[in-house]
Amino acid sequence: MALLNLREINKKFGGIHALNNVSLTIGAGEIYGLIGPNGAGKTTLFNVITGVYLPSSGDVEFNGRSIIGRKPYQVAMTGIARTFQNIRLFQNMTVLENVMIGTHAKTSAGPFGAIFNTKSTRSEERLIRSQSRDWLDYVGISSQTDYLAKNLSYGDQRRLEIARALATRPKLLALDEPAAGMNATETDELKLLIQRIRTDGVSILLIEHDVKLIMNLCDRVAVLDYGQKIAEDIPSLVRQDPKVIQAYLGGDLP
């Protein structure tokens, strides 16, 4: 069953055709890779899916319903969580607080509950705390709970971003270059984490430049070049596709 269904997405910025008739589907429980040279439109596609951009035409269906025109926070509440290419943590909040923000989508305490410190607010607050700790445990940074987010190492910041995204309880987790800047060990750990997230029932959309990671991890891979999808298949076939090789290495087709 298709969880996410993109149909003929076009996105134009002035004269630039950033996305050109891109269609793809991601099934439930799938790890779906998205690769392409710099400027191919990967992040633009991400922003269309998560509601940051409105596509010029086309439709985005999630769980059988069109989510076109929804605001980013509404998309997050429907069940798509994301991380950012340039890490966007709440720098001056603690690690735990960052994850607690992630629970916002699935909690409801309002200002009056806070002011009068009602019973339901207190129990929800306890729940938020314990759940957030669990997520830190899950991604393996629970020893850093009380540090400010900006003081974490680069790899741990990436993990924290994933924990924060998971705290929104998504059905689809969209990761924008999660391995960027990681060393080999960190990348291996990340691979295990991503596999575990999938096993726990969350589908994954992965943008990545680390070809090895993509080949090892993804069920299917799509390749974007100049805003167009030029290939989509299982990783071993995609890497042999002449159009893909041409897009990455340049030159004419044989």
Next chain:
Amino acid sequence: MRLIAQRLVKKITSNKRALLLGYVLLFVALAVLPFLLSNTVGRTWVRILDFALIYAMLALGLNIVVGFAGLLDLGYIAFYAVGAYTWALLASPQFGLHLPFWVILPIGAGVAALFGVLLGAPTLRLRGDYLAIVTLGFGEIIRIFLNNLDHPVNVTNGPIGINKIDPISIGGADLTRTHEWLGISFSGVHIYYYLLLALLIFTIVMCVRLENSRIGRAWLAIREDELAAQAMGINTRNIKLLAFALGATFGGVAGGLFASLQGFVSPESFGLLESIMVLCMVVLGGMGHVYGVLLGALLLSVLPEILRSTASPIQQAVFGDVYIDPEALRMLLFGLALIVVMLVRPAGLWPAPRRRAMLDQDVGRD
């Protein structure tokens, strides 16, 4: 030095009995303070204290908008004006209405909140400097409206203002008059002091609870990174509007109390300088830190009064004449104090730990 103080505070706060004793002592000190003042330096000082408490409430309200949510509001005094005029119109001979305070207080708070949303809604897309300019305009618009709403239909009495505003009365007892209770005579300013103190404590509790709530965290997240906050499912529009509305509510309540204490309101009490003064209290005390803001508000409302009452006599005694007008001296010292604080303690006199950490880091990075 800071380390020693921190250890001391930790030692006291970790000991429950010491903490309790501290609270009791503070409570007693606050309770006898007005009597101490009126018996030593005069009853005027209790009145000054009353106004300081009102300013503290006002500054705490602005702190929600500026400190918590990070939305620079230069027209905050408008909500104070709205609250004051709501009270004035509903409890004065202006329209012949004399509603009791427990009816006006919620109405004033509600009207101010409404104005908060009215200002907030069109400015949601603006950030930083642009927001500051629009709010500045809003503040002036309200003042100019109040100044000119005496024709064609006389609503606000224009620049003359509204006089003879009802004081708060409980069970028919007018709180601005002197009352005997347990053999002690409480004058109006004393009773107001206790009333305002109770309300201020309530305000502090509300602010602290809001800061540490789900909503408070959302404000912080918006201040840190709005796009990331949206991606976490935070409806940034509503959360920002909530900050405007709550901040305005505090301002409105403070304004109503001001009107009832003063017995008179006119547009000139709500100028741009007042807005800036309240913002200074927030910034000087420690933006985003409830107790810091409280300190800033008390200092900036009491110190100028001390200066006002001492500047002329000291000059008389030392030079035999008054060379510098106390009012001019006040602005001079005020400017100087601002510069010194910004140089020495950029995060404010008593900053929030988070903000101090943030600024420390930024200095280190340069």
